[in-house]
Amino acid sequence: MKLKSEINQHIQEAFVKAGIEAEPMSVTEAGKPEFGDYQFNGAMALAKVLGKNPRQIATEIVEKIDADGMISRTEIAGPGFINLWIDSVWMGEKLQEMLHDGRLSILPKAQGVKTVVDYSSPNMAKQMHVGHLRSTIIGDTLARLFTFLGDEVIRQNHIGDWGTQFGMLIAYLETSGEDAYSSLGDLEQFYKDAKVKFDSDPVFADMAREYVVKLQGGDAHCRTLWQQFIDVSLGHCEEAYRTLDVTLTRKDVRAESSYNEMLTAVVEDLRSGTILQESDGAQCVFMEGSDVPLIIQKRDGGFLYATTDLAAIRYRTEVLGAKRISYVVDARQAGHFKQVFDAARRAGFVGEDVWLEHVSFGMMLDKSGRPFKTRDGGTVKLIDLLDEAVSRAKAMIEDRGTQEAAEVEKVARIVGIGAVKYAELSVNRESNYIFDWDKMLSFEGNTSLYLQYAYARIQSIFRKYGEKIDGDILLGDPLEARLGMMLLRFEDALNAAARESMPHYITSYLYELTTLFMKFYEQNPILKEGIPAELRESRLQLASLTARTIRKGLDMLGIQVLDRL
RNA sequence: GCACUCGUAGCUCAGCUGGAUAGAGCACCCGCCUUCUAAGCGGGCGGUCUCAGGUUCGAAUCCUGACGGGUGUACCA
Numbered sequence: 001m002k003l004k005s006e007i008n009q010h011i012q013e014a015f016v017k018a019g020i021e022a023e024p025m026s027v028t029e030a031g032k033p034e035f036g037d038y039q040f041n042g043a044m045a046l047a048k049v050l051g052k053n054p055r056q057i058a059t060e061i062v063e064k065i066d067a068d069g070m071i072s073r074t075e076i077a078g079p080g081f082i083n084l085w086i087d088s089v090w091m092g093e094k095l096q097e098m099l100h101d102g103r104l105s106i107l108p109k110a111q112g113v114k115t116v117v118d119y120s121s122p123n124m125a126k127q128m129h130v131g132h133l134r135s136t137i138i139g140d141t142l143a144r145l146f147t148f149l150g151d152e153v154i155r156q157n158h159i160g161d162w163g164t165q166f167g168m169l170i171a172y173l174e175t176s177g178e179d180a181y182s183s184l185g186d187l188e189q190f191y192k193d194a195k196v197k198f199d200s201d202p203v204f205a206d207m208a209r210e211y212v213v214k215l216q217g218g219d220a221h222c223r224t225l226w227q228q229f230i231d232v233s234l235g236h237c238e239e240a241y242r243t244l245d246v247t248l249t250r251k252d253v254r255a256e257s258s259y260n261e262m263l264t265a266v267v268e269d270l271r272s273g274t275i276l277q278e279s280d281g282a283q284c285v286f287m288e289g290s291d292v293p294l295i296i297q298k299r300d301g302g303f304l305y306a307t308t309d310l311a312a313i314r315y316r317t318e319v320l321g322a323k324r325i326s327y328v329v330d331a332r333q334a335g336h337f338k339q340v341f342d343a344a345r346r347a348g349f350v351g352e353d354v355w356l357e358h359v360s361f362g363m364m365l366d367k368s369g370r371p372f373k374t375r376d377g378g379t380v381k382l383i384d385l386l387d388e389a390v391s392r393a394k395a396m397i398e399d400r401g402t403q404e405a406a407e408v409e410k411v412a413r414i415v416g417i418g419a420v421k422y423a424e425l426s427v428n429r430e431s432n433y434i435f436d437w438d439k440m441l442s443f444e445g446n447t448s449l450y451l452q453y454a455y456a457r458i459q460s461i462f463r464k465y466g467e468k469i470d471g472d473i474l475l476g477d478p479l480e481a482r483l484g485m486m487l488l489r490f491e492d493a494l495n496a497a498a499r500e501s502m503p504h505y506i507t508s509y510l511y512e513l514t515t516l517f518m519k520f521y522e523q524n525p526i527l528k529e530g531i532p533a534e535l536r537e538s539r540l541q542l543a544s545l546t547a548r549t550i551r552k553g554l555d556m557l558g559i560q561v562l563d564r565l
Numbered sequence: 566g567c568a569c570u571c572g573u574a575g576c577u578c579a580g581c582u583g584g585a586u587a588g589a590g591c592a593c594c595c596g597c598c599u600u601c602u603a604a605g606c607g608g609g610c611g612g613u614c615u616c617a618g619g620u621u622c623g624a625a626u627c628c629u630g631a632c633g634g635g636u637g638u639a640c641c642a
Contacts, residue, residue: 025582026581026582028581028582028584029581031584031585032585032586035585039584039585041583041584041585044584044622044623045583047622048621048622054622077585078584078585079584079585079622079623080622081584081585123642160642162642163641163642164641164642165641165642256642279639279640280639280640281640282639282640283640284639284640289568290567290568290638291567291638292567292568292637292638292639293639293640294639295639295640297640298639298640299640300640302640304640304641304642305641305642308642331569331570331635331636331637332636332637333637334569334570334636334637335568335569335636335637335638336637338569362570362571362635362636363635363636365635369634369635396604400604402602426578426579427577427578427579428578428579430570430571431570431571431578432570432571432634432635432636433577433578434576434577434578436577438591439576439577439591442590442591443604444590444591444604445577445589445590445591446578446579446589446590447590447604449604450604450605452604453602453604453605454605456602457601457602457605458601460601460602461601464601465601496581500581502581504579505581508579508580508589511579511589511590512589515589518605518606519606519607521601521605521606522597522605522606522607523606525600525601526601527601528600528601529600543601564602565602565604
């Protein structure tokens with residue numbers, strides 16, 4: 001339920017009744033339990049405008065609040081804080097509605113927004129490495145989240161399948177043997193070998209350059225080899241997607257090369273829109289306040305990635321009809337996207353009603369704060385990272401010895417991959433972050449395993465109980481009330497995460513919820529002898545709802561839960 | 566040089582549109598398993614929120630400057 005906006009509405013109504021004319025202001029979640037559940041701090045801000053004492057304003061607002069059973073108590077504190085307590089009977093009823101609703105009382109938007117999420121975007125010339133992880137995981141979370149909230153999501157995997165390096169690779173494929181599929185088994189090695197030959201063998205280098213021209217000219221044989229190469233490379237990516245439980249499929253692929261035919265038109269339309277300027281022989285778009293242009297067409301007539309990006313933007317708005325486009329791309333591209341967005345708007349490729357958003361994320365650094373590399377200076381392959389995660393999880397599970405032998409592999413996969421994804425998603429995406437195997441695969445504190453563990457313990461209670469639950473949800477105990485409050489905030493957390501494209505809002509919420517539940521559960525036995533039936537039923541319902549919220553929240557992150565751990 | 570961005574506990578990070586005593590996890594110390602899974606819970610230790618000004622009733626949060634780190638800066642993607 002949209003708890004916060006419901007409270008805001010009551011405050012707003014009180015404003016009207018009290019004759020206060022002011023911009024709507026929002027309540028905030030109370031910082032401490034003794035300040036209630038929510039607090040409204042607007043009275044102080046209004047004091048100056050209205051020329052009144054803030055406490056007096058607060059009093060006038062409080063007197064007019066008519067929350068229809070939702071708010072049980074109000075208090076004016078300090079200079080004019082309004083503290084609000086949510087009624088526990090009201091909460092109990094709402095919690096029960098959530099429990100009996102498959103979507104946890106979260107209604108899909110009446111008017112879904114057609115949203116393009118551009119993410120993952122691997123380069124077909126190389127194997128996926130750890131640098132692709134953040135885009136892939138953040139983007140997939142956003143796609144799942146937006147979908148759940150009722151938006152119409154179109155995933156776009158803007159794969160890099162065009163450019164000069166493909167000439168080299170095709171030439172190498174042509175000379176290295178007949179069977180393309182087996183020789184491409186290790187793409188990384190293939191690329192390195194090709195590069196070595198390119199640098200050392202002038203005849204081969206010339207051949208490679210020739211192949212670029214032939215490929216771009218549409219030569220059938222070259223296209224066939226190129227297509228084989230892309231198929232194999234994409235196959236590798238899809239293997240990583242499957243391992244990661246990422247929802248991208250082949251139908252989401254919209255390759256760079258697919259925009260080729262649109263590029264000339266993009267340049268022409270920019271020219272006729274008089275946005276284009278020639279500078280040093282190149283066709284450029286200049287932005288106000290910056291002397292570094294966005295180059296659309298090279299002096300030699302060639303197109304660049306800015307051209308492709310503009311074509312893609314156009315396709316997304318004009319053909320797909322997107323109203324929000326989220327680019328999940330690392331922070332180094334911030335300047336580029338600023339220019340592309342600006343050019344696209346001025347060219348009229350996107351209207352005022354389209355929201356362009358660069359969902360940027362920071363770089364991955366090693367422990368000494370340098371860009372993350374392997375010991376020999378190479379990039380860490382994504383698949384190696386994932387294998388490592390699973391094998392570490394497996395070792396811990398075997399060590400613990402609570403799983404059936406047949407289950408170990410499956411559980412290790414869910415736990416290990418979950419840990420990697422959660423570690424990426426739980427930090428603010430905008431900051432750089434320190435990559436550390438131990439931290440990433442740690443299972444303590446704010447990690448996926450902590451949530452999965454809590455979930456499994458709740459399932460254990462229900463296995464033991466095995467009967468139908470009934471009765472009211474009672475929130476007598478303070479911890480019970482806080483848990484109930486937290487459960488009701490789920491939708492607010494999801495909405496905030498979606499509004500700002502910040503997955504870590506979800507993890508923070510889930511961690512806080514789970515911590516509360518763990519405390520509650522330690523102090524308030526559920527099935528123990530001597531617990532009154534009424535209380536037991538109520539606590540079982542809270543436990544059930546907690547489990548469902550954890551499962552749904554993790555589902556937004558593409559992380560699975562387990563009934564036993 | 567210019568632009569953007571970051572600077573919170575020993576380490577890794579939260580801190581939502583400025584709000585009441587700045588929060589977690591790890592590490593370290595102490596306690597809790599004959600009782601619903603101890604991958605847990607409780608307690609302790611630890612911060613002049615880089616620094617200096619400014620705006621405000623009120624600043625980790627907004628503005629300016631300094632210092633320090635990172636990134637970007639014309640025909641690669």
